[in-house]
Amino acid sequence: MRVRFSVNDREQVADDVWEGESLLFVLRERLGLPGAKNACEQGECGSCTVYLDGVPVCACLVAAGQAQGREVRTVEGLASADGLAPVQQAFAECGAVQCGFCTPGLLVQADDLITRVPDPSDAEIREALAGNLCRCTGYEKILEAVRRAAELKAAGR
């Protein structure tokens, strides 16, 4: 089948998509956007998190056909012409990235949090990121990075 949707503000068309393919597979293997990651492919780890019409979803749990006509934003689309998004800058600065495999999903989830909750408490950060596994950092630097990202965003960065 053919699937047509918008990814990071660009119209995309994927042809010969098998009905069982996930949005994650189409992004990674057909559209050349491997930013969203394939750590578990069953919705447990959050590393494939992308925005679908502005709502964070696990791209591995979305059938490609469900994206038809909708808007997807991936980690590749977080930065703007002005530079890195606050979450990206903060994760890089605070040591929240080690192997980095969980990072794309965490960035989308954290970006959503600080958009909804401009000054999140630690409890709110933990709750928001509870579905994103990280095996390297022990999460301390990730908490710090989300606090910092909220500051950067509030300061208009």
Next chain:
Amino acid sequence: MTTVPVSAAKDVVAPGRGGVGDSVLRPDGTLKVTGEFAYASDLWIDGMLFGVTLRSPHARARIRSIDVGPALAVPGVEAVLTHEDVPGRKVYGLEHADQPVLAIGEVRHQGEPIALVAADHPETARHAAEQIRVGWEVLEPITDARAVIADPDSLRVQDRGGIARHQPVRVGDMVAARARAEVVVSGDFSVGIQDQAFLGPESGLAVPGEDGGIDLFVATQWLHNDLRQIAPCLGLPDEKVRMTLAGVGGAFGGREDLSMQIHAGMLALRTGRPVKIVYNRYESFFGHVHRHPALMRYEYGATRDGRILYADAEIVLDGGAYTSSTLAVVANAASLGLGPYEIPNIEIDAYGVYTNNPPCGAMRGFGAVQACFAYESMMDRLGEACGVGPVEIRRINAVGQGSKLATGQVIDSPAPLADMLTRLEAMPLPAPPDTADLRNLPGGVSQTTHGEGVARGVGYGVGIKNICFSEGFDDYSTARVRLEVVGGEATAVVHTAAAEVGQGLVTLQAQIARTELGVDRVVIQPADNGVGDAGSSSASRQSYMTGGAVKAACEAVRADVLALARERLGGTYEDLSLIGGKVVSASAGALAEIADVLGDRVVEQTREYHHRPTVAMDPVTGQGDTHVQLALCVHRAVVDVDVELGLVKVVELAAVQDVGKIMNRLSLEGQIHGGSAQGLGLALMEEIVVQDGLVRNPSFTDYLIPTILDMPPMRLDILESPDPAAPYGLRGAGEPPTLSSTPAIVAAVRDATGRALTRVPIRPEHICR
């Protein structure tokens, strides 16, 4: 000759500032936060096929027949291979080549690879693999490690016999010590199978070369040791197997053994097309070795005031069907089996055995983790029996510089354990739980009570880990460093084969080059086998070994540049150094720009760095100077336990670690946090559950690793007592925190519940029985 995949590793440019000791940011950080960093599973090249592996559903069975015909008939399938198609040697392995590339007539563990399929779509390949017909004769698996020790000749899983290694340690006069003991404590302890659970699945791309060779882009921990195993199996000379590190999504020991490397190579050579293999999470649980499960019996005798007189320990490690790194894991368990305590009389028997349980090998902490849980549990028992507190009983028996380990090896650099414990104890404790907010209670928002059954506990743990490979292994590293002018700026180019797996080695290499060569701009080239061996990214050794090699190569480059400077400057300066992009004389100040001294010349040097020699443990007494360096970490855990529901919340972890020299505090803290989290996982949730040799929970739904809700805030106190033998005085730092956090958390849960808790991970039923 080589076609490079579109997303192959590129130079990492580190244009910034910051040398050794600074909290320099990762040079690949921007790539990783923008989604541009290419991991092994992101590799893509025109015309590539997808490979999949058919694996055994049985723990032990004979293969009567394999019919690949139905798979070959599936449209889109390009190749189906079995052991008959292995071009060269049909077995491989880290320490012994005892593991079949593809099963030959028999399988010895669930998930053992049997056949390979390459097709134009991964689903087509998977579907075709399901069509392969295997005629099985299922056998009763051998799964009881202690039974194997009792009867190793008849309970043989493979040709090598039942026991991979038995390492005794014998010190002093046990009979006399037993007679003198005023207090005797004992215990049986066990550790379940832990998984590395790196997030980036096993993956890589094999591209056939025009010369009949192959280019492999893989996520691994040790390119050269992969090569030593891959080339003979592919029937190729080493120089025709070109290895490049692809982006690694975590490792933790799980990438020391080969996974898809030979398989992708076989499919690429057969089809003449590039082949990519990416495991999914289910397959990943079968695609790599795990941490050895352990059964341990300990007995200590002591004086009434708590001084240990003797220790008697049996440690049984189940390695599964193949040797992997079991021999070295046994050595660590034996040599570090009693921890960093002075004990004059010792009898240890450590065993690694073959069974049909899941194969086990390297994981962060490597043989020292399992014993640490037992010996720290014993220290708490001893303290209780003597009426001495947990910190004091450890201080009484603590090693220091000059103390002997169980192996007789004298600790010849600082080991300030007693001081570390004092500092740990002095750290402030967290506030009592605020039970008004459910999120603060064990179980969080799923709590069904108002905290009536919640009790707080505090526990301590101590661990000691060897750094670098032990027992006579010369695990050297090699670095090639070049200094040249690029765009008017003096630039250091660093090339090694060392695997960046997330730990920050690329950052550290740039820091060292800046410090030694006085330049800002450093380029880290992709790790490949176009340069000499760097050894493994394991045993907490890369800062020490590849750090040492980069430092040595930089020093050689610096000497050449200074010679050029002397030539140019005419004088006979003996006090020159390279600082801030300039050639600087201590007496006369800045004399010239490095860029001007270099002109269009390129100065390049390659150096190998070797650590001091060690020896194997004596096969009878276990004695010998077996370790290069030793590292200590201590933890205090504070937990809240719902004793009625069996739920545990770790409220805080505090740690004191001596790292010799803080090379990069930001990276180091990340290592301590992450290592502590993996120890928390082992204490409370992480276990591959096995029944009759079969894994019951191969998914992240059922194999739980700590989330951000499970991991508490941490307090860190990092000490710097330099090791004069090591580069910059540093001490390997990645593994020690993984050891001590587990027993500290278990001790805290014991403190809260009064339960004996002799097994990790702790399950709710252990708490509320």
